[in-house]
Amino acid sequence: MKLEGKTAIVTGASRGIGRSIAIELAKNGANVVVNYSGSEEKAKETAKEVEASGVRALVIRADVSNADDVQAMLKETIGEFGSIDILVNNAGITKDNLLMRMKEEEWDQVMDINLKGVFLTTKAAARPMMKQRKGKIINVSSIVGVMGNAGQANYVASKAGVIGLTKTSAKELAARGINVNAVAPGFIETDMTDELAEDVQASMKKMIPLDRFGKPEDIAKAVVFLASEDADYITGQTIHIDGGMVM
Amino acid sequence: MAEVLDRVTKIIVDRLGVDESEVKLEASFKEDLGADSLDVVELVMELEDEFDMEISDEDAEKIDTVGNAVSYIESKM
Ligand SMILES: NC(=O)c1ccc[n+]([C@@H]2O[C@H](COP(=O)([O-])OP(=O)(O)OC[C@H]3O[C@@H](n4cnc5c(N)ncnc54)[C@H](OP(=O)(O)O)[C@@H]3O)[C@@H](O)[C@H]2O)c1
Numbered sequence: 001m002k003l004e005g006k007t008a009i010v011t012g013a014s015r016g017i018g019r020s021i022a023i024e025l026a027k028n029g030a031n032v033v034v035n036y037s038g039s040e041e042k043a044k045e046t047a048k049e050v051e052a053s054g055v056r057a058l059v060i061r062a063d064v065s066n067a068d069d070v071q072a073m074l075k076e077t078i079g080e081f082g083s084i085d086i087l088v089n090n091a092g093i094t095k096d097n098l099l100m101r102m103k104e105e106e107w108d109q110v111m112d113i114n115l116k117g118v119f120l121t122t123k124a125a126a127r128p129m130m131k132q133r134k135g136k137i138i139n140v141s142s143i144v145g146v147m148g149n150a151g152q153a154n155y156v157a158s159k160a161g162v163i164g165l166t167k168t169s170a171k172e173l174a175a176r177g178i179n180v181n182a183v184a185p186g187f188i189e190t191d192m193t194d195e196l197a198e199d200v201q202a203s204m205k206k207m208i209p210l211d212r213f214g215k216p217e218d219i220a221k222a223v224v225f226l227a228s229e230d231a232d233y234i235t236g237q238t239i240h241i242d243g244g245m246v247m
Numbered sequence: 248m249a250e251v252l253d254r255v256t257k258i259i260v261d262r263l264g265v266d267e268s269e270v271k272l273e274a275s276f277k278e279d280l281g282a283d284s285l286d287v288v289e290l291v292m293e294l295e296d297e298f299d300m301e302i303s304d305e306d307a308e309k310i311d312t313v314g315n316a317v318s319y320i321e322s323k324m
Pocket residue numbers: 011012013014015016017018035036037038039040062063064065090091092093113140141142143184185186187188189190191192193
């Protein structure tokens with residue numbers, strides 16, 4: 001197995017893409033910290049599925065936008081597993097509105113969780129990874145962070161920010177054997193996209209050459225690859241996983 | 248305290264691969280001991296572990312010589 005004996009933290013692993021990433025990492029032999037912020041029951045369900053692969057799961061509540069929570073999560077992880085080898089920054093929210101209608105709180109909340117959260121977890125995890133001279137950080141951006149999207153100024157800015165942060169942390173940490181990459185999902189079927197109106201969904205599908213929406217597993221498989229030694233020579237990159245929507 | 252200096256010196260020698268004789272109190276990590284910025288960050292991390300203390304980012308930025316490191320640690324012990 002590709003990730004035998006490794007320890008991974010997946011933020012926002014209670015639902016959707018994060019849940020799928022946690023399960024896929026476990027199938028490949030990694031012990032997984034299942035992080036969540038509100039959905040405790042769902043996080044426990046994810047943990048059960050992780051354990052079904054014969055690895056260990058640890059459920060930790062932490063708001064990724066809160067530095068103390070993040071520090072405590074890293075401490076508990078190291079205490080339990082002794083190391084942190086893989087960090088997947090997946091937690092994210094949307095608060096959509098037209099730019100002209102967007103409230104400052106909507107902007108701040110999305111930035112805090114989607115972008116500052118990645119900064120905080122990266123900073124906290126880089127420390128033990130630097131000591132180990134090894135580590136993989138995978139950030140979940142979004143294809144709209146590359147192409148822009150009306151009605152999502154806050155979200156798009158946060159996801160474009162994640163790409164810039166990915167490149168910079170890749171450059172700073174490369175000398176210590178830490179690879180930092182991003183995935184940019186297109187339209188993936190989860191709670192987040194269920195909320196979109198049918199006509200929006202239909203018009204989005206027209207833009208996808210592979211003519212289907214993605215599944216969380218499509219993202220999870222790429223994350224496993226980036227987390228494995230097969231991707232040791234890849235850093236600072238953003239892989240589009242969007243059925244060919246943006247080329 | 249000589250003891251602190253000894254422990255700090257050992258970490259610097261291990262981490263930066265310099266000779267013990269180069270680790271003088273006035274030696275600057277970057278100018279004299281060939282460290283880059285990231286090396287200094289790591290050095291501070293190791294000092295935190297060695298002396299079981301937390302060094303804030305603000306304080307860490309001021310630690311740029313061997314003497315600075317030693318007196319900072321002594322002041323916190
Ligand atoms: N679905 C898509 O089409 C799509 C496309 C591109 C990018 N993405 C990105 O993929 C990631 C996952 O999306 P998804 O569709 O799976 O979303 P989702 O189903 O809404 O799940 C979001 C996850 O993030 C967690 N979360 C939210 N705020 C958090 C906080 N402050 N601290 C810790 N965890 C927090 C949630 O935990 P709780 O339930 O416990 O609050 C939940 O587990 C996001 O970064 C999203 O932007 C998704």
